Amino acid sequence: MTMLHQFVDLEALSRAAATLFAEQARAAVTSRGRFSVLLAGGETPRRTYELLAEEPLRSAIPWDRIYFFWGDERCVSAKDPKRNEGMVRRALLDHLQIQPEQVHPIRSALAPEQAAADYDAELHRFFVSSPPRFDLAFLGLGTDGHTASLLPGSAALEEKVRWTAVTRRHKEPFSRVTLTAPLLNQAALVVFLVTGRDKAGVLQSILTPASDHPAFPAQLIRPLTGALHWYVDRQAASLLTGGHAAF
Secondary structure (H helix, E strand, O other), X not given: OEEEEXXXXXXXXXXXXXXXXXXXXXXXXXXXXXXXXXXXXXXOOHHHHHHHOOOOOHHHOOHHHEEEEEOEEEOOOOOOOOOHHHHHHHHOHHHOOOOHHHEEOOOOOOOHHHHHHHHHHHHHHHOOOOOOOOOEEEEOOOOOOXXXXXXXXXXXXXXXXXXXXXXXXXXXXXXXXXXXXXXXXXXXXXXXXXXXXXXXHHHHHHHOOOOOOOOOHHHHOOOOOOEEEXXXXXXXXXXXXXXXXXX
């Protein structure tokens, strides 16, 4: 099931995403005793994380039963501001009383291939007695149609078995570790967070494809039994047609 949700701006989108996180967390903990969430990097989800660390949501979420993972990471130094882990820690995790074992970052200080292998092993340990199914996966969208670090032209787009891969953008001085489509598509709920007029063209192409063949990496994300939601702001949705209301 795919659903499109339009919002007037980043703030409205972020409040809806944060509320969804809280609802999904409470439901998962009530039914299964834990909530596993996959976090996106970049600027768009930052405000969502900040809202989760603030009242009233902060007190309404069972933080001690939540396990945090990342969809991708840049292989840069621990203090580099481009690290997705650092952004999430500053916006959310540093404000919570949680245990270290609840947080599962990609150890990108290692060599890229080793970091990918270690994260694959860590994911297998976490999901050892259950399907590899994140309760919620937040993903972003690049202007080139990439999501996580599934980059256009990367061999990772063809991965059918492994849960992690190493990618690299042309002329970037660092590699990336990313989760792959086979794992992402196991999620119970995938939510793309998309803002800005610069995303309007690629969003239109993805949501109104010319063929069934994926033209962009983000089109590989098709949850097998879960739901796919697109949370987009008015600017990102400016080229879409149809009677979708803005909230």
